[in-house]
Amino acid sequence: MANSNLAAGPSGAKPKPFITPQRAVVYTVLIVCAIFFLFPLYIMIITSLKNIQEIQSGNIFIPTLHPTLDAWEKAWNSACTGLYCEGIKVGFWNSIKITVPSTIVSIIVASLTGYSMANWPFKFSEVFFTILLLSSFIPYVVMIYPLVIITRELGIYSTLPAVVLVHTIFGLPLLTLLFRNYFASLPQELFKAARVDGAGYWQIFFQVFAPMSVPIFTVAVILQVTGIWNDFLFGVIYAGPTNYPMTVQLNNIVNSAQGGKAYNVDMAATILTGLVPLAIYFFSGKYFVRGIAAGAVKG
Amino acid sequence: MHSVSVKNLTLKFGSAEVLKNLNLDVEEGEFIVLLGPSGCGKSTLLNCLAGLLELTEGQIHIKGKNVTWAEPSERGIGMVFQSYALYPQMTVRGNMSFGLKIAGLPKDEIAKRVERASEILQIGPLLDRKPGALSGGQRQRVAIGRALVREVDVFLFDEPLSNLDAKLRSELRVELKRLHNRLKNTMIYVTHDQIEALTLADRIAIMRGGIIQQLDAPQTIYNRPANLFVAGFIGSPAMNFIKGATVDGGKRFQFGNVSLDLAGYEGGAILDRPKAILGLRPEHLTMVDEAIAGHTIPAVVEIDEPMGADSLVWLLAEGRQMSVRVPVEHRPAPGKQVHLRVDIAKASLFDETNELRI
Ligand SMILES: Nc1ncnc2c1ncn2[C@@H]1O[C@H](COP(=O)(O)OP(=O)(O)O)[C@@H](O)[C@H]1O
Ligand SMILES: [Mg+2]
Numbered sequence: 001m002a003n004s005n006l007a008a009g010p011s012g013a014k015p016k017p018f019i020t021p022q023r024a025v026v027y028t029v030l031i032v033c034a035i036f037f038l039f040p041l042y043i044m045i046i047t048s049l050k051n052i053q054e055i056q057s058g059n060i061f062i063p064t065l066h067p068t069l070d071a072w073e074k075a076w077n078s079a080c081t082g083l084y085c086e087g088i089k090v091g092f093w094n095s096i097k098i099t100v101p102s103t104i105v106s107i108i109v110a111s112l113t114g115y116s117m118a119n120w121p122f123k124f125s126e127v128f129f130t131i132l133l134l135s136s137f138i139p140y141v142v143m144i145y146p147l148v149i150i151t152r153e154l155g156i157y158s159t160l161p162a163v164v165l166v167h168t169i170f171g172l173p174l175l176t177l178l179f180r181n182y183f184a185s186l187p188q189e190l191f192k193a194a195r196v197d198g199a200g201y202w203q204i205f206f207q208v209f210a211p212m213s214v215p216i217f218t219v220a221v222i223l224q225v226t227g228i229w230n231d232f233l234f235g236v237i238y239a240g241p242t243n244y245p246m247t248v249q250l251n252n253i254v255n256s257a258q259g260g261k262a263y264n265v266d267m268a269a270t271i272l273t274g275l276v277p278l279a280i281y282f283f284s285g286k287y288f289v290r291g292i293a294a295g296a297v298k299g
Numbered sequence: 300m301h302s303v304s305v306k307n308l309t310l311k312f313g314s315a316e317v318l319k320n321l322n323l324d325v326e327e328g329e330f331i332v333l334l335g336p337s338g339c340g341k342s343t344l345l346n347c348l349a350g351l352l353e354l355t356e357g358q359i360h361i362k363g364k365n366v367t368w369a370e371p372s373e374r375g376i377g378m379v380f381q382s383y384a385l386y387p388q389m390t391v392r393g394n395m396s397f398g399l400k401i402a403g404l405p406k407d408e409i410a411k412r413v414e415r416a417s418e419i420l421q422i423g424p425l426l427d428r429k430p431g432a433l434s435g436g437q438r439q440r441v442a443i444g445r446a447l448v449r450e451v452d453v454f455l456f457d458e459p460l461s462n463l464d465a466k467l468r469s470e471l472r473v474e475l476k477r478l479h480n481r482l483k484n485t486m487i488y489v490t491h492d493q494i495e496a497l498t499l500a501d502r503i504a505i506m507r508g509g510i511i512q513q514l515d516a517p518q519t520i521y522n523r524p525a526n527l528f529v530a531g532f533i534g535s536p537a538m539n540f541i542k543g544a545t546v547d548g549g550k551r552f553q554f555g556n557v558s559l560d561l562a563g564y565e566g567g568a569i570l571d572r573p574k575a576i577l578g579l580r581p582e583h584l585t586m587v588d589e590a591i592a593g594h595t596i597p598a599v600v601e602i603d604e605p606m607g608a609d610s611l612v613w614l615l616a617e618g619r620q621m622s623v624r625v626p627v628e629h630r631p632a633p634g635k636q637v638h639l640r641v642d643i644a645k646a647s648l649f650d651e652t653n654e655l656r657i
Contacts, residue, residue: 189384189457192351193445197398198372207397211388 041271048072048267055263071264075272079265081244081252088269091249095229095276097160098245102167103224107217110172114179115205119191129180136173143170144237151238158240166238167228175220182216183209218287226277246273300363302327302485303348303453308357310343310509317343318509321357328483334496335506336532341489344506345455348487349378362452372398374453377446381458383438385430385445391417392426395445409448416447419478436467443478456488460495472498493533497521505529522645523565527654530578530647536611539584539621541577542651545569551593552577552648555617560593563644566657574651581611581624583645586637595638596621600631614639 047055049067058064077087084090117125147169151162186209194204210217235245244252250273254266281288303325310318317340325331333341346352348359350371358367366374385394392413399409417423420440430438439459446454459475460468476499479486490496496503497517504514505528513525524530530538543554545561549569552559559577561569587595598616610627613620616639623639631637648657 187382187384189380189382190386192346192349192371193378193380193384193442194386194397195351196349196371196376196378197445198370198401199397203401208386 044267044271048075048264048271050264052260052262052264071262072268072272074262075253075265075269079253079262079269080256081249082241082256088246088249088253088272091244091246092272094239094243094249095246098163098167098235098239098243099225099228102164102171102228103221105164106168106171106175106224107220109168110175110220111179111213111217112205113172113176114181115183115209117176117180118183119204120201132173132176136177140170144233148237157238158243160239160243163234163239163243163245166234167224167231170234171224171227175224178220178223179216182213186212215287215290218284218290222280222284222288225280229276300327301325301360302329302362303487304360305344305348306358306360308344308347308359309355310340310347310352311355316509318347321509321511323504323511323514325485325487328485330479330486330488330499330501332496332500332503333487333489333506334493334503334532335491335512337491339506340509341491341506342457343509345378345457345487345489348374348453349376349455350374372402375451376453376455377449377451378455379439379442379446379457379459381461383430383435383442383462385438385441387430390427390429391422391433391441391444394430394441395448398445399448412448412450413444416444419447419481420444435463436471439463439471443475447482451484453485453487456486458490459488461490461492468495475499493535497533505532507532523656524578524647525656527576527578527649530649530656534580536581536622536624538647539579539581541579541619541621543575543577545572545575545648547571557596557617558593559596559641559643561643561648564646564648565644566648569648569657572650572657575657576649576651578647578649579621579641580645581622583642584621584623585640585642586612586623586625586629586631587640588637590638591640594643595640598637598639600633600635600637602633603630605630 043060046063047060048071049069050058050064051066051068051070054064054066075087076089078085079087081088081091116122117129147166148157151157151165154162156162156165190208191204194208199208229245230247231245232247232251235243235248239245239248250269253269301324303323305321305323308318308321308323309316321344323331323344333344335341343352347354348361350366350369350373354367358365360366361374361376371378386397389397395413395416396409399412404412413426417426420443422437422440422444425433425437425441430441433441439462442459456475460471463471472495479499488495488499500517502514503517503520505512505520507528513520513529515523515525520529520533524533524538527540531540541554543552545551546553546558548571550561552561552575554577590597596616598614598621601613601615601620603610603612605627608627609624610630612623612625612631614623614637615621621639625631649655650657
């Protein structure tokens with residue numbers, strides 16, 4: 001009797017309906033957000049594939065029946081950026097030349113500074129930390145003119161090194177904080193164990209901490225690459241016309257009015273410019289989230 | 300020559316004095332346990348010995364050498380931590396050989412030492428695994444192995460078993476004792492667990508507030524605690540304390556209507572002290588039915604807590620709570636009127652004014 005009751009009753013996991021009211025709300029919000037952000041991209045892509053007549057006569061929301069990559073080719077190779085008509089590829093290579101060294105130098109300096117502050121406390125290291133914390137809140141605009149003078153005095157104004165230097169300097173406060181907090185969250189006993197094992201400053205950094213810090217380095221790379229790639233202002237001010245980054249060149253293409261507006265070329269050039277940060281987020285989003293979480297929660 | 304010798308060590312964090320003019324001499328091959336409540340400075344002392352903290356004042360000698368300013372790796376010590384502190388990205392073998400590689404030992408010597416240590420600790424099959432793939436007990440074995448391969452004279456342990464569950468803890472405790480018997484190294488072991496201290500130590504140093512309260516063999520600490528703090532800290536269930544006075548030129552202990560004969564007390568001159576405290580361990584009291592003048596305390600049973608073989612019985616005696624440990628089959632019924640027989644040879648008397656044992 002009791003047995004049969006047992007057999008008849010529910011057993012195992014309780015079945016759940018696929019759509020619950022909470023889920024419906026979450027999905028609706030997510031879908032609306034996705035449309036909001038993806039729609040402009042959609043317009044840009046279909047416009048860049050049209051020729052100019054189609055743009056002038058057709059509906060902006062409807063894709064073309066005769067897609068062509070002409071606009072992309074023109075944007076990359078021969079669009080006019082002011083005096084020259086060599087396309088946006090010049091800007092692309094300039095951006096690479098600015099982003100790569102700025103990212104590498106700033107991350108090396110910041111990770112070592114953060115590591116020193118977290119694990120090798122020196123006199124006034126706490127004061128230093130406070131200054132760093134405050135300085136990340138100072139609006140960077142106030143430092144633009146002083147840096148113009150500094151780079152001019154150094155004889156590098158309007159050159160690649162100037163813009164690299166400026167990007168490195170502006171990256172340091174936030175990155176140093178990031179690394180300091182991450183290293184401070186690593187178990188102190190690990191550091192002590194390495195000291196007892198005879199490891200010194202560099203050995204602990206490279207052999208013990210660095211291999212454990214892939215997430216935070218990933219976050220730093222993403223922050224720096226996207227930040228520097230998207231920068232316009234420092235590029236215009238410090239790089240000099242021959243080194244203008246892609247964003248500045250894009251602006252020049254869009255604003256250099258020769259004849260009618262070539263919307264398809266503008267769109268293609270814009271997508272090309274945005275491609276690098278887009279690709280970075282796309283491929284490293286998972287690590288980015290993981291790294292942010294690792295920095296926030298004790299790892 | 301002492302194996303480890305600490306002279307007048309003072310350590311301050313900012314203005315907070317965490318270790319106060321501390322002295323400690325450890326003999327060659329001795330197993331010393333630093334025992335005390337959380338925050339009393341045990342880890343701080345160990346870190347000073349290891350060279351991980353700079354002393355404010357004082358000296359540390361290891362094997363007769365003044366190492367006060369020496370780097371951790373130059374002191375001839377190995378250390379094991381509560382959180383294991385294994386390098387997560389290295390294999391067990393990598394963890395154990397890391398320090399040896401840094402010291403620049405030849406490859407075959409490293410292999411030999413790792414081999415020997417892993418045999419002693421029975422972690423041979425784990426050598427190529429990463430710490431993440433090990434259980435807590437295995438991790439701590441590896442951490443001990445990492446200290447072992449250094450082939451040093453002094454091992455420092457900072458609560459090495461605290462992160463393990465009760466069963467593993469007692470297993471590893473026995474293993475540590477075996478290891479010490481085999482290697483005969485000096486071991487300095489920090490814990491807040493008195494069972495670990497009593498079972499492992501040759502001598503226990505009881506610490507409170509950065510001061511060593513008593514440094515003695517476990518039995519001495521247990522039977523003749525130097526002061527009220529040690530008496531209360533050691534022993535579980537805790538010692539019963541009865542406030543009273545010594546009278547008749549120190550021949551009797553008086554509290555309420557009870558007067559106990561102090562003849563046979565093992566200690567110093569008792570004298571007449573208006574404020575004294577008698578300490579009686581629950582296991583040194585027996586329940587009897589008949590009163591014996593000068594040797595028993597009348598009491599009423601309140602409740603009892605069976606703990607397997609024994610039962611801890613709580614009673615009211617002269618308005619004071621007292622506990623007695625009895626075999627579980629002798630549990631009295633609540634409300635029963637009994638008499639507690641005192642074994643004065645095993646009792647401790649304290650002067651309440653300075654809290655020291657008489
Ligand atoms: N790095 C530090 N800075 C300041 N105070 C500390 C530091 N480390 C420990 N302390 C303090 O010193 C005291 C002793 O700590 P510790 O030696 O870790 O105690 P325990 O006996 O539990 O191991 C505690 O009060 C603790 O708050
Ligand atoms: Mg501690």
